[in-house]
Amino acid sequence: MTRRSWIGWQFTGPFLAVFALVFLAPIGYSAYLSVYRTQLVGGTAFVGIDNYTKALSDPQFWEAITRVALFLLVQVPVMLILALLIALAIDSGRLYGASFFRISVFLPYAVPSVVAALMWGFMYGTNFGLIGNINEALGTAIPNPLAPEWILTAIGNIVTWEFIGYNMIILYSGLKVVDTSLYEAAAIDGAGEWRIIRAIKLPALRGPIVVATIFSIVGSFQLFNEPQILDSLAPNSITTYFTPNIYAYQLSFAGQQVNYSATIALIMGVTTMVIAYLFQRRSMKGAGS
Amino acid sequence: MTAPTIRPAARAPKAGKKKNSRSLSLTAVTAIAVVYTLLPLFWLVVSATKSQEKLFDSFGLWFANDFSLFDNIADTFAYQDGIFGRWLLNTLVYVVIGAGGATLLASLAGYGLAKFDFIGRKAVFAIVLGGIAVPPTVLAVPTFLMFAKLGLTDTAWAIIIPSLVSPFGLYLMWTYATEAVPKEILESARVDGSGEFRTFFSLALPLLAPGAVTVLLFNIVATWNNFFLPLIMLKDSELYPLTLGLYTWSRQANTVGGEVVFNLVVTGALITIIPLITAFLLLQRYWQSGLSAGSVKQ
Numbered sequence: 001m002t003r004r005s006w007i008g009w010q011f012t013g014p015f016l017a018v019f020a021l022v023f024l025a026p027i028g029y030s031a032y033l034s035v036y037r038t039q040l041v042g043g044t045a046f047v048g049i050d051n052y053t054k055a056l057s058d059p060q061f062w063e064a065i066t067r068v069a070l071f072l073l074v075q076v077p078v079m080l081i082l083a084l085l086i087a088l089a090i091d092s093g094r095l096y097g098a099s100f101f102r103i104s105v106f107l108p109y110a111v112p113s114v115v116a117a118l119m120w121g122f123m124y125g126t127n128f129g130l131i132g133n134i135n136e137a138l139g140t141a142i143p144n145p146l147a148p149e150w151i152l153t154a155i156g157n158i159v160t161w162e163f164i165g166y167n168m169i170i171l172y173s174g175l176k177v178v179d180t181s182l183y184e185a186a187a188i189d190g191a192g193e194w195r196i197i198r199a200i201k202l203p204a205l206r207g208p209i210v211v212a213t214i215f216s217i218v219g220s221f222q223l224f225n226e227p228q229i230l231d232s233l234a235p236n237s238i239t240t241y242f243t244p245n246i247y248a249y250q251l252s253f254a255g256q257q258v259n260y261s262a263t264i265a266l267i268m269g270v271t272t273m274v275i276a277y278l279f280q281r282r283s284m285k286g287a288g289s
Numbered sequence: 290m291t292a293p294t295i296r297p298a299a300r301a302p303k304a305g306k307k308k309n310s311r312s313l314s315l316t317a318v319t320a321i322a323v324v325y326t327l328l329p330l331f332w333l334v335v336s337a338t339k340s341q342e343k344l345f346d347s348f349g350l351w352f353a354n355d356f357s358l359f360d361n362i363a364d365t366f367a368y369q370d371g372i373f374g375r376w377l378l379n380t381l382v383y384v385v386i387g388a389g390g391a392t393l394l395a396s397l398a399g400y401g402l403a404k405f406d407f408i409g410r411k412a413v414f415a416i417v418l419g420g421i422a423v424p425p426t427v428l429a430v431p432t433f434l435m436f437a438k439l440g441l442t443d444t445a446w447a448i449i450i451p452s453l454v455s456p457f458g459l460y461l462m463w464t465y466a467t468e469a470v471p472k473e474i475l476e477s478a479r480v481d482g483s484g485e486f487r488t489f490f491s492l493a494l495p496l497l498a499p500g501a502v503t504v505l506l507f508n509i510v511a512t513w514n515n516f517f518l519p520l521i522m523l524k525d526s527e528l529y530p531l532t533l534g535l536y537t538w539s540r541q542a543n544t545v546g547g548e549v550v551f552n553l554v555v556t557g558a559l560i561t562i563i564p565l566i567t568a569f570l571l572l573q574r575y576w577q578s579g580l581s582a583g584s585v586k587q
Contacts, residue, residue: 005408007485011401012413015394015459022451023420026431033434082322089319094312103573104323107330110565112514114532115558118539119329122336122551123349130332130349137348165326214422222424225516232540245517248430253521261430269427276422 027269030262037259051263060241061264067152068243072220075156080212082160083167084205088197090168091175102172106165113162117229120158121146125233146234155226163219167212174208175201210283214276221272224249244268330562337361337559341552361556368553375527376534377560380513382445383530387452388508395455395508396501399462400493404475420456426517433521447522448530452512458504465500466493502575506568513565531561 037047055061086105090098108116123130124145131142145154178200186196224245231238240254241247244264251261332349338358339347347353365373402410432451436442441450470493478488494501519533526537539554541547569576 005405008401008405008407008410010485011405011489012398015398015454016413018394018450018454019417019420019456022432022454023423023428023456024416026428026435027423029435030431033431086319086322089315092315094310094315095319096311096313096316101319101323103570105326107566107569108326110510110569111330111562112516112532112565114514114516114536115333115562116329118535118554118558119333122555123329123332133349161326161329164322218422218424222426224426228517228520229536229539232536232543235543245426249517249521252430252433258434262434265427265430269423272424272427273419273422 027266030266033259033262034266051260052267054260055263055267061244061247064241064244064247068221068223071152071156071223072217075159076213076216076220078156079160079164080167080209080216083164083212084171084209086164087168087171087175088201090172091201092193102169105168108161109163109166109169111162113225114229116158116162117226120154120161121230121233124154146230146237148237151227151230151234151237155223155230158226159219159223163216167216170208170212171205174205178204206283210280213283214280217276217279218272221268221275333555333559333562336552337556339552341549344552344555357552358556361552362560365553365556365560368550372526373531373534373557373560376529376531379445379528380530380532383448383452383515384509384512387449387512388505390449390453391455391458391508391512392501392505394453395458395462395504396466396494396497397489399459400466400470400489400497402459402463403466404470404472404493417456417459420454421460425451429517429521432518436522442522443524443528445528448515448519448528451518452508452515455504455508455511458508461504462497462500466497469496469500499575502572506572506576509568510565531557535561 034051035046035048036044037050038044086101089095090101095101111119126132126135126142126144126146131145134140135142143150145151145157182200183196186200191199222245223243227238227242227246228249238246240250245268248261248264248268251257251264255261328350335350335352336344338356338361339353340355340357340360343353343355343357401407402414428451433442436447441447474492475488478492483491513530514532515530516532516536519528519530520536523529523533526534529537535554535557538550538557542549542551
């Protein structure tokens, strides 16, 4: 038993060592940094929870959080519902060339977010981009997606494009493990396609939907790449505190406020984990009743 | 002689029934999704064939009358003393060591968690599952601050070490190992006196291969697409991966006196995505079966 126990640790040890170095240590280190403040005059001083109280009353931080929360509440449901509809369509067996659909919708997942953001950013351009072409050709007046009032929608579209296929595959894989004899039995009972979806397919997808939602929550709160890259094409629309992560990045690299930046990163990390955990607990509790 | 004829006959009615139930209208509606996902990629291919002027003044979704793809590719690799080739090489190194290492560590640990009942196993599991919910981007700034203290910033290690760990990869390998490696095989190997690590590499790893390829693919995507970490860790452009390099080229348009090289950005972007798209198309069978194996447990 003790030998077996030792062997188990040998297999998991290498993973855990790196995990400790790049997951636990940075969290611990930023917790340490977050209770200090470095000033030009007077050096580093212990300030307790001052950085936290500062963050909670920081309007720029709140604006950033509100923005990603809005993004989460709109973009994630839109993306997941579309992914679900596509997964159901492909799984229905009623499409011509279903495997072509599956791979084509998934393909954007293989595109780096840098490339996705640059590509869409160029297409969004009203002067020389595709939007400009369309406005010119059709005489339409599609507003500039890179203008401040549209930029969040424009980013939402990029993120949806990047991850719709990934979520579709998660949901589709969930549908594939459903026992097909259930469908046959339901069909014999005279159940139509919608009835089968409601009574068999959607309940079977509960787990995959929870997983996809948690990944999307985590992804939304860490929004960084797309706005950071669009910043070069739309400098007036992306502020230095556009998302919490951009704010933390700016504080560290432009503002030299390392302690405060670590505090922001820590608050965001903990918030994300708590929300993901609460969501998972709630949805699993519902499954039991 | 009769057996082969029975099978096709038994299949025929089912195939026929399926054909009848196919729906043109559902196919047409779903095709909208494909237009949405493929159109930007089509735009990228078309744009990579255009010179910089044509990029600005020709219609975005069709070819211009000049065909500059090969000029663009040559220019992309020649610009700034051929630094693009260097970025491509760096990306390959980060992917091979980072994603390869992450897959190996996840396979070892997933197998260890699935097949050995050791003290502290539950605690390991809880911590690592919690790790899935920690956004990597949130860790990036703290990791930078820590690596700066350790003198690791602006080195290749600053990119490689963080990409060696994938909690989700470990989770997938654990579910996969639980199903795919029967305990009996391991017991008989033990009876034969085979060491645990030899058993792992010669017996278990081949059984784990489909799951490991899935995890490898997702790790490759994560490493190939890595942007935030290199952005904060690296100053020396000789160490950049492709993503960071393309970003700096696109930003040149904003700096005073910077040369606008959008045609190179577009062509470089196309070169960047081709290897990944090829890998996904060739390895379809693996990642699709691997993902559904992961979803059995949920």
